Amino acid sequence: MSRRIALPTLVAALAAALLAASAAQAQPTPRRQAELVRMVRQDCGSCHGMTLAGGLGPALTRRALADKPLDSLEAVIANGRPGTPMPPWRSMLHDGEARWIAERLVAGFPEESR
Numbered sequence: 001m002s003r004r005i006a007l008p009t010l011v012a013a014l015a016a017a018l019l020a021a022s023a024a025q026a027q028p029t030p031r032r033q034a035e036l037v038r039m040v041r042q043d044c045g046s047c048h049g050m051t052l053a054g055g056l057g058p059a060l061t062r063r064a065l066a067d068k069p070l071d072s073l074e075a076v077i078a079n080g081r082p083g084t085p086m087p088p089w090r091s092m093l094h095d096g097e098a099r100w101i102a103e104r105l106v107a108g109f110p111e112e113s114r
């Protein structure tokens, strides 16, 4: 008899565990990360410089961004900065990816793998 009660409980616990695991995995997949690195190096690099050391747009190096809050970097990447050449990237990015890019920039952006 106790099995009849235990099974749904077990299913519910499993579902909750799966949900928690997928929420914790907010990181883009490794394949998507490679795409994002390429996008930043190529597309962002066209304004921010090939080494992200600055060009038309300011430097996006670890040193240059040291004092900038992650939230504002994320917002600029997602929304652009109106009135400047910095375009919004939201339509190119999935949820969490502007944040991922901002975090990688602040940490020193990875090179493209070849």
Ligand code: HEC
Binding pocket: 039, 040, 043, 044, 045, 046, 047, 048, 056, 057, 058, 060, 068, 073, 074, 076, 077, 081, 084, 085, 086, 087, 089, 101
């Ligand atoms: C068409 C040129 C252009 C492209 C492409 C571009 N940016 Fe920018 N970006 C700018 C300019 C110009 C600014 C400075 C805006 C200002 O004057 O506040 C800027 C500002 C920023 C800032 C804020 C820096 C700070 O010091 O506050 C971040 C972060 C940023 N860009 C990230 C990116 C990323 C990531 C990409 C690619 C996904 C990108 N940008 C692509 C021109 C560009």
